[in-house]
Amino acid sequence: MDALAAYSAFNRELARGVSTAPPAELVGLTRGESLRYPRLGIYTGGGSSHSWLWLAEVFERLGFYDLKFLDAAQVGAGGLAGLDVLVLSGGDTFAMARALGPGGAEAIRDFVEGGGLYLGACAGAYLVMRSSKEPLNQFNLVPATISNLSKILPRALTLPEKYTNAYGCDYVFHPVREAMLLQGQGGPMGQDEFQAPLYGGPAMLPADEVVEVLASYQDFTPGTRFLAPPDLAAETLLGKAAVLRGRLGEGTLYLFGPHFEHPGFAGANRRLARAIYQDMPGGRAKAAPEKADQLAGAGAKALIKAIKRQVSNSRITAVSLEDHPARWLIGDKVYEPAKLRVFLEAIWSRLRPLERASGLAQVPGAEELPDLLAGVTTGIRALKRELAAEDDTTARAAKLFQDLNRAAALFLRMYFASARLGHLDPPAARRLH
Amino acid sequence: MEFLASEQIAVIDLASGEVTEEEFTDELCQEKIGGAGVNLALYKQYEAEEPVVLGAGLFTGTMVPGSSLGLMTAKSPLTGTVVHTPLTQYAGMELKYSGFDYIVIKGTAAAPSYLWIHDGIADIEDASGLWGLDVWAACDKVRADMGDELIQVLGAGPAAEKGSDLACVMLNYWHGGDRFGLGKALAAKNLKLIAIRGLGLLEIAEDEEFVEQCVELIGQVKSGAWAGKKGLGDLGAAVGENGLADWLAPVLHRSRSDFNTPFAANSFLFLEGDPAELAEPANPEPGVLLAGLDGALGLMKLGLTVAEAGDVALACAKAGLDVSGVASVCAAGGTTEAGAIIAALEDISGPVEGLAGPFSPWTPKQSVFADFGSGDEWWTRRQAVAHIFGLDPLFVLMCPELTEEKLLELASLGTELEFSAEGLEAVIAEVAG
Numbered sequence: 001m002d003a004l005a006a007y008s009a010f011n012r013e014l015a016r017g018v019s020t021a022p023p024a025e026l027v028g029l030t031r032g033e034s035l036r037y038p039r040l041g042i043y044t045g046g047g048s049s050h051s052w053l054w055l056a057e058v059f060e061r062l063g064f065y066d067l068k069f070l071d072a073a074q075v076g077a078g079g080l081a082g083l084d085v086l087v088l089s090g091g092d093t094f095a096m097a098r099a100l101g102p103g104g105a106e107a108i109r110d111f112v113e114g115g116g117l118y119l120g121a122c123a124g125a126y127l128v129m130r131s132s133k134e135p136l137n138q139f140n141l142v143p144a145t146i147s148n149l150s151k152i153l154p155r156a157l158t159l160p161e162k163y164t165n166a167y168g169c170d171y172v173f174h175p176v177r178e179a180m181l182l183q184g185q186g187g188p189m190g191q192d193e194f195q196a197p198l199y200g201g202p203a204m205l206p207a208d209e210v211v212e213v214l215a216s217y218q219d220f221t222p223g224t225r226f227l228a229p230p231d232l233a234a235e236t237l238l239g240k241a242a243v244l245r246g247r248l249g250e251g252t253l254y255l256f257g258p259h260f261e262h263p264g265f266a267g268a269n270r271r272l273a274r275a276i277y278q279d280m281p282g283g284r285a286k287a288a289p290e291k292a293d294q295l296a297g298a299g300a301k302a303l304i305k306a307i308k309r310q311v312s313n314s315r316i317t318a319v320s321l322e323d324h325p326a327r328w329l330i331g332d333k334v335y336e337p338a339k340l341r342v343f344l345e346a347i348w349s350r351l352r353p354l355e356r357a358s359g360l361a362q363v364p365g366a367e368e369l370p371d372l373l374a375g376v377t378t379g380i381r382a383l384k385r386e387l388a389a390e391d392d393t394t395a396r397a398a399k400l401f402q403d404l405n406r407a408a409a410l411f412l413r414m415y416f417a418s419a420r421l422g423h424l425d426p427p428a429a430r431r432l433h
Numbered sequence: 434m435e436f437l438a439s440e441q442i443a444v445i446d447l448a449s450g451e452v453t454e455e456e457f458t459d460e461l462c463q464e465k466i467g468g469a470g471v472n473l474a475l476y477k478q479y480e481a482e483e484p485v486v487l488g489a490g491l492f493t494g495t496m497v498p499g500s501s502l503g504l505m506t507a508k509s510p511l512t513g514t515v516v517h518t519p520l521t522q523y524a525g526m527e528l529k530y531s532g533f534d535y536i537v538i539k540g541t542a543a544a545p546s547y548l549w550i551h552d553g554i555a556d557i558e559d560a561s562g563l564w565g566l567d568v569w570a571a572c573d574k575v576r577a578d579m580g581d582e583l584i585q586v587l588g589a590g591p592a593a594e595k596g597s598d599l600a601c602v603m604l605n606y607w608h609g610g611d612r613f614g615l616g617k618a619l620a621a622k623n624l625k626l627i628a629i630r631g632l633g634l635l636e637i638a639e640d641e642e643f644v645e646q647c648v649e650l651i652g653q654v655k656s657g658a659w660a661g662k663k664g665l666g667d668l669g670a671a672v673g674e675n676g677l678a679d680w681l682a683p684v685l686h687r688s689r690s691d692f693n694t695p696f697a698a699n700s701f702l703f704l705e706g707d708p709a710e711l712a713e714p715a716n717p718e719p720g721v722l723l724a725g726l727d728g729a730l731g732l733m734k735l736g737l738t739v740a741e742a743g744d745v746a747l748a749c750a751k752a753g754l755d756v757s758g759v760a761s762v763c764a765a766g767g768t769t770e771a772g773a774i775i776a777a778l779e780d781i782s783g784p785v786e787g788l789a790g791p792f793s794p795w796t797p798k799q800s801v802f803a804d805f806g807s808g809d810e811w812w813t814r815r816q817a818v819a820h821i822f823g824l825d826p827l828f829v830l831m832c833p834e835l836t837e838e839k840l841l842e843l844a845s846l847g848t849e850l851e852f853s854a855e856g857l858e859a860v861i862a863e864v865a866g
Contacts (some may be wrong), residue, residue: 305554312552316630317580381580 004061004266007273011037011063015420027277028188038084038280040064044409045072046099047123047331050339051090051199053346054261056412058269064276065419069409076103080111084280088124089261090199093165095331096127097135105138112141113249115281119272122201125244125255126172130207133168142246142253143208148173148236154228161327161334162200163227174200175233179223179265180258182215182242188274189214189243194267195221196242196258203240203257215243215271217257245279252279292417296359303366304354307411310373311351315344317380326387328397335401340380343404347411353424354415361417365410372407376400434462434534436638436848437491442475443533443555445548446482447622448540452555457534463850466857467491467534469517469791469820469864472506475537476515482539483508485618487520487528487587487627490823491844494529494635494692496647498654499828499835501691503528504820505587509613510621511598511783516791517820517864518602519610520587521724522699524629525823526692527585531631542623549579550629560625567591567751568603569718575628587627590753593620598783599762601755607699607722608749608756610795610826612788616753638849646843650834655695658802659831664688665700665729668827672726672797680733684708684740686720694825699724702743721747723756725795731760741771748775757795758785791866792816796827805833817861 010026013019014037022035029035042055052069059067070079070086080086086108088096100108108128112118118141120128128141153171156163164173180198184190206213217237220226226233244255254275260268295303321337328335354360379400386393418424434440434457442455457471465471468490475486485507492500503525509516520528528536532553542557545564549556563571568590576584586605593600593616600616601608619625637643662671664685666678686703690696702708705719721743723729732742749756762781763774788794790813798812806815812830819826822840829835837857844852 308552309554309556312554312632313579315632316551316584319632320581320583381578384580385577 002266003270007270008061008063011065015065022277026273028190028274029277035277037066038064038276039066039068039082040085040087040276041068041070041080041083043075043086043088043096043124044069044405045075045096047092047094047096048089048405049091049123049333050342051122051259051261053342053408054259054263055087055089056346057263058261058272060416061263062269062273065416067412067416069413071409072099072101072104075100076107078107080107080116083111083116085117085119085276086111087119087261088121088127090122090124090201090259092331092333093123093126093136096123097139101135102138108139109141109248112251112253115250117251117276117279117281118253119256119275120253121256121259121261122199125202125204125257128253129202129204129255141248142211142244142255143206144211144241144244144246144255145205145207146172146202147205147240148175148203154232156227157229158225159227161329165332173228174198175226175228175236176220177225177227179221180217180237180242181219181221182258183218184215184271185213187212187214187245188278189271193218194271196256196260196265196268197262198258201257201259202255203237203242204244204255206241206244210247212245213241213243214245214254216240217242251281254279292361292363292421294359294421295362300357300360301355303360303370304351306370307347307373308351308355310370310377311344311347313377314373314380315341315348317377317384318344321380321384321387324387326393328394330394330398330401335397340400340404343401343408346408350411350415354418357418357423359418359421359423361414361421361423363410363414363417366414369407369410369414372403372410376403376407379403434459434848436636437495438462438534438635439532439553439633441533441553442535442537443550444479444537444539445555445557446540447538447542447546447557447624450557452557459850462491462848463852464856466821466844466852466860468493468502468504468823469506469817470860471535472504472517473515473864475535476506479537479539485538485615485622487536487538488534489525489529490819490821491847492840493823494526495637495847496644496651496693497822497824497840497843498647498651499694499825499832500823501525501694501825502819502823505602505611505615507615507618509615509788510617511614511785512788514791514866516613516615516793518613518615519793519795519820519826520602520604521609521691521825522604522607523692524585524587524604524609527629527631529631529635529823530633531629532633538622538624541621545623545625547575547625548627550627550631552631552633563625564594565591568753569606569751571626572605575626579628579630581630584628584630587619587629588753589616589619589625590751592752592754592778592781593617595780596620597754597781599754599758599781599785601753601758603750603753606718606750608724608728608746610725610793612727612755612757612785612793612795614755614758614783637847639846643843643846646846650839653834654832657832657834659696662802663697665698665723665726668698668726668797668801669730671801672799674726674730677729677733680739681729682739684720684743689722691825694828696828696831698827700729702739702746704740704743704747721750725757726797727795728756728760731757731764735760735764735769735774737769737771745771745774748778752778754778754781758783761785791864792820792826796830799830800833801827801830803831803833813865814861817865820864821857821860
């Protein structure tokens with residue numbers, strides 16, 4: 001059994017009830033409390049990129065099936081109630097802040113102050129750091145700043161579209177991408193070295209002693225890709241904080257520069273799990289499970305087949321576009337055609353277990369999925385024709401990514417709800433291990 | 434049937450518009466092995482509904498050398514008997530990965546239709562916009578509509594719509610090995626074409642050993658007598674038609690092989706400009722692919738120049754007419770001038786002399802390059818083996834290394850089922866009629 005499978009097994013135990021003797025090698029608890037199965041919210045709304053799909057993937061591998069997928073409106077409208085953990089991953093920080101708005105900012109603050117655990121990676125980390133810029137100044141939850149900020153934009157060696165974002169009169173720049181070597185400095189991160197990938201995330205500087213540095217950027221790896229000259233990259237990153245932990249009211253915030261949820265980095269994934277166990281709210285009554293009606297028999301099979309039909313149609317065209325040189329600037333992020341398939345694969349790879357499932361959880365909105373995905377098929381085919389005609393496809397692409405994001409969130413909601421009902425065994429069926 | 438298969442048989446009723454799925458079971462595979470064995474069993478099961486059965490062989494799409502073959506089993510309009518038409522080039526491979534192991538098409542559609550087979554979904558689509566189009570235009574349109582140039586199209590051309598006995602099943606733009614008029618059989622069902630695309634995967638039971646043995650077999654096969662030979666010219670010379678290479682030379686552009694088939698048997702004739710010119714031609718398809726020795730020889734023996742023959746072959750390709758059958762009918766009727774032949778294509782039909790048995794006579798009826806067998810009985814047995822295991826019917830005539838014993842051994846490794854020489858003997862006897 002590999003390490004993630006061990007977490008999955010432990011979480012199955014937790015799902016059946018409270019564990020009073022959590023295995024230290026998995027959870028590393030020092031607080032001496034019993035554990036219960038957490039409910040996690042994943043932000044999928046405006047400004048988020050595809051990286052929230054990594055969260056779904058890794059939480060599935062780790063056995064955290066009690067997942068809720070939230071858009072910006074849901075965050076601001078009481079959607080955080082009953083959650084133990086809220087996770088915001090990568091994307092366009094400003095777009096995220098605009099989408100969430102003052103209501104979302106207040107809801108997140110209330111959630112943490114009330115004892116919730118906030119995990120922010122990349123854009124999700126930038127979002128809650130100290131800032132005077134509108135609209136980020138609504139989210140000042142952790143007293144920390146960044147070192148990858150410059151008034152003069154340093155020269156880019158490659159990938160200029162991934163290199164920088166404007167921040168007022170300054171530039172946030174991203175000196176490297178891909179795997180970095182990190183040094184754990186305590187708590188759930190341990191004291192040893194491990195790797196995690198950086199895709200535009202911050203190098204952080206705590207601005208208050210109440211903020212703990214749990215891991216720092218130790219070195220580059222053979223897999224590190226330099227976008228800035230190596231000496232500047234070293235000066236900007238090495239020794240700076242890669243993971244911070246802050247406290248607010250009863251709650252805790254983790255800020256991750258690298259993507260600890262990337263499915264290719266098991267060591268980082270394990271530390272993410274330990275952070276959840278370590279700092280999820282304790283002592284509260286377990287939130288009542290979300291109720292879901294069940295759909296079985298011909299109705300369930302017809303729904304899955306209709307979804308499969310459209311995902312297959314979209315996927316076939318998306319694959320044919322993967323080598324196309326098109327790039328779209330959507331908000332502050334650059335998207336390429338290969339990203340289309342990332343959303344589709346998140347659905348496709350989970351269809352087989354659902355085809356074999358004894359039933360489905362009937363979650364609100366799931367019945368819209370076939371039509372929503374049929375629209376995606378139409379959109380991807382039109383996109384291909386328009387690219388061939390050398391038309392401007394930015395608006396088309398933006399709408400497609402929005403629809404794909406919504407479809408993936410809706411589908412995963414149904415998938416994990418079905419898993420919680422015991423209708424499928426995702427790790428076994430998907431051969432995740 | 435977990436290995437080397439998708440576990441699904443589609444049964445498509447064109448009359449009712451219903452598609453049902455059956456499991457492709459271990460038992461059926463054990464008894465009939467695959468390809469023509471299973472196709473024939475399904476044909477018999479649905480015989481009263483005049484089915485057309487599509488299937489791939491057990492090894493189609495795998496690393497076994499020559500693993501390109503799919504096949505269509507139906508009653509030939511020319512012979513009135515059940516035949517197995519080879520689906521070569523890339524059609525068989527795509528069928529194998531389509532999510533269906535076998536597809537039964539029964540009944541007649543009320544209106545012109547086409548089938549869209551993709552990732553385990555079989556859709557019956559309206560073909561009113563395709564009916565009447567020539568083979569090339571129909572192929573282009575369905576690929577554009579479905580958004581992928583890699584879609585494999587089994588098509589019936591205008592000749593099939595008019596009921597010509599010489600209307601063959603076309604493979605995208607080109608002829609394959611159909612000498613039995615199965616294009617007419619499709620059109621009789623109001624079926625214009627079958628479009629296939631799959632992004633599936635195959636599981637192999639004993640994967641490492643299977644791959645090792647395939648690599649070893651490829652090594653043996655590569656040093657065979659065919660090595661260094663290519664195209665219809667060398668193929669003709671091997672069977673005593675020494676003038677063919679010189680006849681082809683003035684417009685010969687390149688030789689093209691079928692999926693995973695080391696011998697490049699197909700010859701592309703460049704009909705616009707100099708075939709030695711390296712510049713990209715303005716016309717994206719400035720010529721025609723000759724995919725059968727019998728067709729090339731038939732046109733040569735009419736006394737046509739190769740350029741004239743190319744024009745005839747191209748007109749046949751667009752109309753969906755079998756070049757070999759056209760040459761045979763024209764020779765019998767004394768029509769030997771290119772313009773007159775092309776003019777006659779409008780309403781040309783059978784009969785064609787010399788068709789007998791269940792396997793297409795598009796390959797020479799002897800071993801090729803290597804001398805390891807001859808005679809009708811030997812050829813029929815070799816064809817049966819190719820059509821059961823999904824191997825190129827021409828390549829098996831060149832490779833004594835592809836023994837029945839080796840194929841049975843690989844079949845057991847690939848599937849975890851036990852196959853015996855006696856079982857194979859019974860299937861060969863059945864499919865060979």
